[in-house]
Amino acid sequence: MNRKELAGQIRDKESFLCVGLDTDIKKIPVHLLKEKDPVFEFNRRIIDATEKYCIAYKPNLAFYEALGPQGLESLQRTIEYIPDHIFTIADAKRGDIGNTSKLYARAFFEYFNFDSVTVAPYMGEDSVTPFLEFPGKWVILLALTSNQGSQDFQTLTCSMDGELLYEHVISTSRRWASPDQLMFVIGATQSHKIQIIREQAQENFFLVPGIGAQGGDLESVCQHGFNKDVGLIVNSSRGIIYADDSTNFAEAAGKKAAELQQEMASLMDKYLP
Numbered sequence: 001m002n003r004k005e006l007a008g009q010i011r012d013k014e015s016f017l018c019v020g021l022d023t024d025i026k027k028i029p030v031h032l033l034k035e036k037d038p039v040f041e042f043n044r045r046i047i048d049a050t051e052k053y054c055i056a057y058k059p060n061l062a063f064y065e066a067l068g069p070q071g072l073e074s075l076q077r078t079i080e081y082i083p084d085h086i087f088t089i090a091d092a093k094r095g096d097i098g099n100t101s102k103l104y105a106r107a108f109f110e111y112f113n114f115d116s117v118t119v120a121p122y123m124g125e126d127s128v129t130p131f132l133e134f135p136g137k138w139v140i141l142l143a144l145t146s147n148q149g150s151q152d153f154q155t156l157t158c159s160m161d162g163e164l165l166y167e168h169v170i171s172t173s174r175r176w177a178s179p180d181q182l183m184f185v186i187g188a189t190q191s192h193k194i195q196i197i198r199e200q201a202q203e204n205f206f207l208v209p210g211i212g213a214q215g216g217d218l219e220s221v222c223q224h225g226f227n228k229d230v231g232l233i234v235n236s237s238r239g240i241i242y243a244d245d246s247t248n249f250a251e252a253a254g255k256k257a258a259e260l261q262q263e264m265a266s267l268m269d270k271y272l273p
Contacts, residue, residue: 206232
């Protein structure tokens with residue numbers, strides 16, 4: 001999915017919602033455990049209930065890898081089930097030496113056919129550029145994350161002019177790829193810094209986790225983070241998929257997604273340039 005198609009989906013649906021498929025076998029409704037593939041069955045029903053309200057799905061690879069081969073089969077079935085017009089994100093946070101990164105890229109872009117993958121930049125350019133060699137695919141680079149430990153390294157001063165490490169990641173990586181192929185992860189709990197980051201990366205899309213259960217403020221994110229293409233993909237995982245643990249879990253998820261979509265539509269009217 002290219003930038004024009006992604007922006008078109010956002011405009012058509014008046015939504016920039018990403019539903020995180022952090023599907024924990026220990027948290028899904030008990031009645032699903034009798035299914036042959038309970039993880040996929042949970043995901044299938046969540047997708048059916050939410051796809052008209054969101055523009056992306058983001059499976060977190062850890063939840064599938066923890067189940068071994070069966071979990072990866074559930075992941076593959078999930079990706080194949082997601083409608084083609086919806087953007088897919090492999091939340092894998094990979095990053096290794098070049099030849100290893102190239103194999104990671106093949107796994108996510110060729111075998112599973114994701115549209116994008118999250119990548120950790122710590123090992124530098126040669127660990128990231130193999131992901132950029134696949135036409136039509138996106139790299140979503142970790143920049144300023146929403147977890148408490150982000151302060152350990154990401155906000156350290158790394159140059160004489162006072163540039164912080166996450167700012168250096170953004171400025172340096174923007175030389176490796178255009179905004180048509182490179183996004184950044186910016187945590188919603190860091191909304192006080194989004195305006196500064198938007199000035200630094202005016203055209204790039206931001207993947208923004210941390211809305212809902214982690215306490216991020218959606219309006220603040222939008223007020224300071226929008227660009228002409230909206231430029232945001234805001235993720236909600238637990239707040240949607242675990243809204244209910246009864247046989248009505250999918251309906252509850254759909255209701256939560258609809259509420260977020262309506263709020264996003266209102267914020268687009270209010271803040272879009």
